[in-house]
Amino acid sequence: MTLSRNILVALATAGSAAVLLGAFGFQYIGGLPPCHLCLWQRWPHAIAILIGALALAVPGRVLPVLGALAALATAAVGVYHTGVERKWWEGPTTCTASGDISTLSADDAINQIMGAAITRCDDVLWQFLGLSMASWNAIISVVLAGLWIAAARKSRA
Template identity: 65%
Template sequence: MTPTRNLLILLAAAGSVAVLLGALGFQYLGDLPPCKLCIYQRWPHVAAVVIALGALATRGPALPSLGALAALSTAGIGFYHTGVERGWWEGPTSCTASGSVTGISADDLLNQIMSAEIQRCDDVLWDLFGLSMASWNTIASLVFMALWIWAALKSKA
């Protein structure tokens, strides 16, 4: 027996809810502050949950396709974040330690330090089996994307 369209949508949305609750749990119960890229990864999950509410009330493939795009977006941000954490590429200068301080006055440098984000994007605060939260988000979000695509394929135009 194959899952129904609505079950696939519910599974994808429940996955996004679980990721969001996990992130908030790490933040507020585990005292692990999120960096800027961590926050960016949350927004597409929120969008996916909202899209799921609409998709359950419609029959066409448009909203499940949009849900797949939301899942792909957070997977992409998570992959980018993983690369920043592993040093594959530089991250945003506002949340990594890779910014240059040459040619900056002492006052400007002090202002940058005082206005800097508390949590750096290139620090891994938690990992499981050698994968950071950003890496796990990437993997989970690709699974959610597959569920959304499957739901879109089961949709009636």
């Protein structure tokens, strides 16, 4: 059984929506605040959802190719984040400190620090089968990219 272009687009779009809903569930229901790299992984999924909505209405290959690029972008950030978590390389400084506090009073600086939800990019807050959320995002996103590419191949120029 072969799937049509629109079914493949719908599956890829639904996959990104499911990943985003899962991330929001872990954050708001599970109480696991995201780090900066976690947030960076969300944006391409949101873009892929918008691309998917357009691709269902507009024929052609361009939008599925853009959907594949969005999925590959979040997969790349997921692989990078996994490397940071496993200490293969250092993460960005935004994951350990934020902003210039030199202009704040000591009390304001302490209040800002104490009021911030701190989640380091190199801390694994949840894992399943030995893989973190970043790793699962990378794996799922590569599968979604495959769906987008299959949709592009089924599209008419």
